[in-house]
Amino acid sequence: MTNKAKKSEYAQREEKILAKWQRDKTFEASLKKKSPKGDYTFLDGPPFATGLPHYGSLLSSEIKDAIARYQTMRGFHVHRRWGWDCHGLPIENMVEAELKIPDKKAIEDKLGIAKFNEACRKSVLGYAKDWKVFVDRIGRWTEFDNAYKTMDSTYMESVWWALKQMWDKDLIYHGRRVLLYCPRCETPISNAEVAMDNSYKQVTDTSVTVKFKVKNHEARIMKHGVPTYLVAWTTTPWSLFTVFGLSVGKKFDYSLIEYNGEQLIIAKDRVEAVMEGLDRFKVVKNIKGKDLIGLEFEHLVNYFYRHPEVKGNKKVYKVYDADYVTVEEGTGIVTINGSYGEDDFNQAQAQGLPVVMDIDEQGNFKDDVKDFAGKYALNQNDNIAKFLDDKGLLLRQDKYKHPYPHCHRCETKLQYRALPSWFINIQKVKPELLKLNEKINWYPGHLKHGRFKKIVEGAPDWNISRNRYWASPLPFWKCESCTEHVCIGSLAELKKLSTNYNQVYKSDDINKVDLHRPFVDKVKLKCSKCKSEMSRVPEVVDGWVESGSAPFAEHHYPFENKKIAESRMPADFIAEYIAQTRTWFYYLHVISTILFKKPAFSNVITTGTILAANGDKLSKSKRNFTEPTALLDEYGADPLRLYMLDSPVMDARDLFFDDRGVSEAYRKVVQISRNVVTFYESYGSKLTTKDLKPSTKHVLDKYIVSLLNQTATEVTEAWESYDTIKVGKSIRSFITELSTWYLRRSRDRFKAGDEDGIKTFGYVLLEMSKLLAPIAPYLAEDIYERVKGPEKSVHLDNWPVANKKLIDSKLLDQMELVHDIVERGLAARAEAGVKIRQPLTSYATDLVKKLDKDLIELVNDELNIKSLKFGKVKLDVKLTGELKLEGLYRELVRTINGLRKKQGLTVADRIVLNYETSSKDIVKVFDTWSKEMQEAILADELLAGMVDDEVEVVEVNGEKIKIKLIKK
Ligand SMILES: [Zn+2]
Ligand SMILES: [Zn+2]
Missing domain, CATH: 1.10.730.10 (Isoleucyl-tRNA Synthetase; Domain 1)
Known part of the structure; x- marks a missing residue:
């Protein structure tokens, strides 16, 4: 925004106004303006400062600013403080790229967490200055330089306090669940984040249909002496080595077919599809699904035969019933792999099957998987297919196109993975979440019982732990010897329970303490049960816990500003784009419901998504949009x-x-x-x-x-x-x-x-x-x-309350009729081919029976008619000599005023008009209309004859006249 030459006059005018607001401190003055109506509370969602603002960020600034200005003019005090979301993967990924850190291991082993987090702290507000330029320029008034930051120790202490409240309510638990996981960032990623940024991409994967050999001979099902297989289909061949069971649907029918000297078991409705393109086969008989239950089979490869959870386990390698089996696709037989699928995990838990991880945190096969050890699992699908084919266990291999989730930060293909994590128990508070949603006004309204309610109804427990570094550390300490856990809710509590606080921190002033890793990790507690040492769990908190705590953490609640914070809850108004429905709006609602038993906000504006003109996502690389700066300048x-x-x-x-x-x-x-x-x-x-x-x-x-x-x-x-x-x-x-x-x-x-x-x-x-x-x-x-x-700003003035006495509704209605009459009258003139400057006798309308006199005059003037009649529609186009002369007069005025304009004369300039003509009609016009003419063309004199050579010769309605305008 530096190139002055390119800026339009209006853009420059705006910038002058902006400079004046800044010079006069108009925003500050507006905050001090009398507010007889009290506070109107607004909560600003904190953006990341890891990139430049885009149209979406400008839009949310515009709406937040507009509402705040309106409420201020109405007599409210609207506190507006900017916030920054400082923690989490966006900034960590940025720093990893800056420092060329190849993987997570290098952070801990080579660089060290302290240096890594310091680098994050230094870079996190890297774009703040650029944001300020935009926020100011768009006309947004906010306390930008006084922004709250989620990385402030005071903010983090409030987050600890919040977690402690939930802990005490028994709403936080540690468990193992299958979560989306990024092998590059080595941390779980929330479904909400993947859905929010639309991180599903169409990919083509290899799917395999594999054969699990039936172990026990069951005469009621199969023919003796012929090898028999249960056929299962999967789109994740890499997950096959830790399959410890198969699921069927007991209500479905299955077929036993003969194929290539073997017997295969496939759901009856799927036989045709599964065998399509293969050699001839023969259906031998049909079997009820329930008869397959309990059947035993052999593992595909014997990597885990001796695994402690597998060996001697009577449950493994058997067929079970499951509700989630369908015969819509696949074979009607589904592998159970608790390690890498949500339904599978639940099924494995229910049936007591082992959950064995054969892939490490970086996504590589572990040594147990001898033939693929050290290989990146997600890349091995084709090799695994070939490997199984060589063993005679592959029935078919296909290409399978499907939407697949990718990391919204680093774009790596995500993987489902059973992970030990910390959760907030959403199921327990769900009825309350739904109840309090009733108190919120959603704009647009359909979101309330539509999208938002559905999100709440379907919400899983909230995984709040991340296996990363730059965020509020989870304040949970765990005993080294027994199962005891404690949650710490403040710095004071930490100091009180710790055995070595003074060795780690030099101060007990929260402003002088860095609660980040690795410092806080060094603080040890003593177990109250067994007196052993307790250490902090390694995880940090999900960033949404932090931004969802903004209503109170911004104020360092409850340690400071208790009254202010409480008086501001719920916020009168928040606004963000639609994807925040399942993230920020949802998490604010969850935390406020649990902590305060009230909603976090009363009114919420939800905006849509801004796309390129052709409907594509806005994309810098595709250059499918004009930079905001260019539009601001133009x-x-x-x-x-x-x-x-x-x-x-x-x-x-x-x-x-x-x-x-x-x-x-x-x-x-x-x-x-x-x-x-x-x-x-x-x-x-x-x-x-x-x-x-x-x-x-x-x-x-x-x-x-x-x-x-x-x-x-x-x-x-x-x-x-x-x-x-x-x-x-x-x-x-x-x-x-x-x-x-x-x-x-x-x-x-x-x-x-x-x-x-x-x-x-x-x-x-x-x-x-x-x-x-x-x-x-x-x-x-x-x-x-x-x-x-220029003395006062409009933004310090009051909102114009309508004076009802000044509204003449009848007149407003009549004027609409006048517009209609004029519109039709002009259309009639156009149809008759009569120029608008040619006066006509009359026009008749059937739109109305009568109008007030002054409105009739308006119509007459506008339609250039002598009288308006009411009745059957008719434009009288007959011209009398008088009307012709008047038409000529009007054309002359228009022509002369055109010449005035051409000579650069303004309304302040008076003239003398010199003219010469042989047209009898024009002479008549000057005789009849001289007074009106003088007024209409701002002339002091109309002089006939004596025209010198600098004249304009013009033709008006076919009559010639020479004209000269002399400026006085
Ligand atoms: Zn990632
Ligand atoms: Zn203990």
Whole structure:
């Protein structure tokens, strides 16, 4: 934003206003403004500062700013403090790349956690300065430099406090669950995060259909002496070595078929599909699913035969019943592998089958898997297929296309993996979560009982542990000897229970203590049960616990600011994009419900997703969008605000971002209203604010005052229901009407010096600037300053409450009829091919039986007719000599005013008109209309003849005239 030359005049004007706000500390003043209505609480969600802001971040800044400005004008105090999300994988991945750290092992073994975390701390706010430029430029008022940070020790202590509350309520447990896991980042990734950033990508994998050999001969099922196999299908061949059971559906029918001298068991409905393209086979008989249960089979490969959990285990290598088996795809027989699948894990737990990990944390096969040891498991599918084929255990191999989850941070293919983790028990609090959702106003409303309710209903327990470094450490200490665990809820408690606090920390002031790893890891406690040493568990907390704690952790609650924090809960308003429904909004709701038994927010605006004009994701590499800076320089911030806040994205739908929308908002709102103000300045610049009051003498003044107050009512209602689309539409339509009807029809009146009219005009513009202030803060300031003077800011003024007495509803309705009549009348003229400047005798309308006299005059003027009649529609196109002359007069005026413009004359310039003509009609016009002519062309004199050579020869309605304009 440095290249001044490229900036438009309006963009520069905005920047001047911004500089003035900064110089005058207008934002600070707005916070100190009288707030008779008290506090309106707003909670700002903390973004990561790991990249530049994009249109999505600008949009959320725009909406947050607009609502806060509106509420401030309404008489509320709106505390606005920025926040930064500092922890977690985004920043860790960035630092790993900066320091060229190949894997997680290198962090611990080579660099050390202390240095790694220090590097994270240094880089985390790397883009904060760039954010500030954008946030300021977009017109967002917020306490940016006083931002709260999730990495502050005070913030982290509040997070500990929150966890301790949940611990004491017995809502935190340690368990093993199958979670999505990134082998590169070596940590579980939440489903919500994968869903949020749409990290599913279409991939083509190798699927295999493999044969498990039946061990025991069951005469009721199979023929003796022929090898018999249970056939199973999987899209993850790499997971086959730790399969310890098979599931079937007891209600399904299965077929025994003969194929290549073997017998195969496949679900009856799947036989055709499974055997498609293979050699001939024969169905021998059908078997009930329930008859397969208990059947024993041999392992595919004997890697784990001697494993302590497998050896002597009577449950392994048997067939079980399971609800999740279907005959929609596959073979109707499903492998049970508790290590790498959620259903499988539950089934393994239920049946007492072992859960053995044969892949290490980096995603490589362990040594037990002799033939693939050290190989990256997810890459071995084809090799495994070949390996099994060589052993005669592969029935078929296919390509399988499916959406597959990838790490939202490093894009590595994720893997399901059974992991020991810490969880918040969501199932226990679910009824309360649903109940408190009823107290929240969602915008748009359908989210309440739609998407959000479904998310809550289907929510699994919340895995809050991450096997990483740069985050709040989990405050759980575990005994080395017995099973005792404790949760620490504050620094003071840590000091009290610790055996070596003073060796680790030099202070007990939270502001001087670094709670991050590895320091906190060194603090040891003594077990109250067995007196052994207790050490902190290695995990750190999921970043959503931190951002979800923002309502109170921002204030270092409950250690400080207890009253302030409590008075701000629930927040009156929060706003983010739709994907936060399952993340930030959800986690805020969970934490607040558990801790405070109330919702975290009362009103929530959910915006949609911003996509490229063609519907693709916005992508830097595809260059499918214009950089925000370029649009800000060309059109300014307000057109961007007007465009986005008035678009479907505010209805939580997708916005296909189109620069033309921004340019349209510029032309239709900014440019038009500024032109209107420029016109006002020629007549009203000497008026003071006290002079500006509405007059109702002239019908047009009465009308625009009615419309203004009507618009104020509409806009207020729209803000109260957080409907910015309606705000935008309402203001746009007012500005159009002001310019293309009120001002156009009033121009001559103002030129002629109608004082009441000009005062009304000024009053309307001033009130309009207030209505514009929340949504277009710069334009509003520009108008306010030009009409009222530069002393005060519009943002320190009060919201214009509509004066109901000034709304003449009958007049508003009638004016709509006038518009209709005019529109049809003009269409009739066009159809008859009569120029608008040619007066006609009459037009008859059937739209209305009668109109007030002054409205009839408006129609007559606009349609250029002598009289409006009511009845059967008819345009009288017969021309009398008089009408012809009048038409000629009007054409002449237009031509001469065109010449004035061409010579660069302004409304302040008076002229002498010299003319020479042999046209009898034109001479007649000058005779009949000289007075009107002088007024219309701002001429002091009309001089016939004596024209020198610098003349314009023009033709008007076929009559020639020579003209010269002499500026006085
Ligand atoms: Zn990753
Ligand atoms: Zn113990």
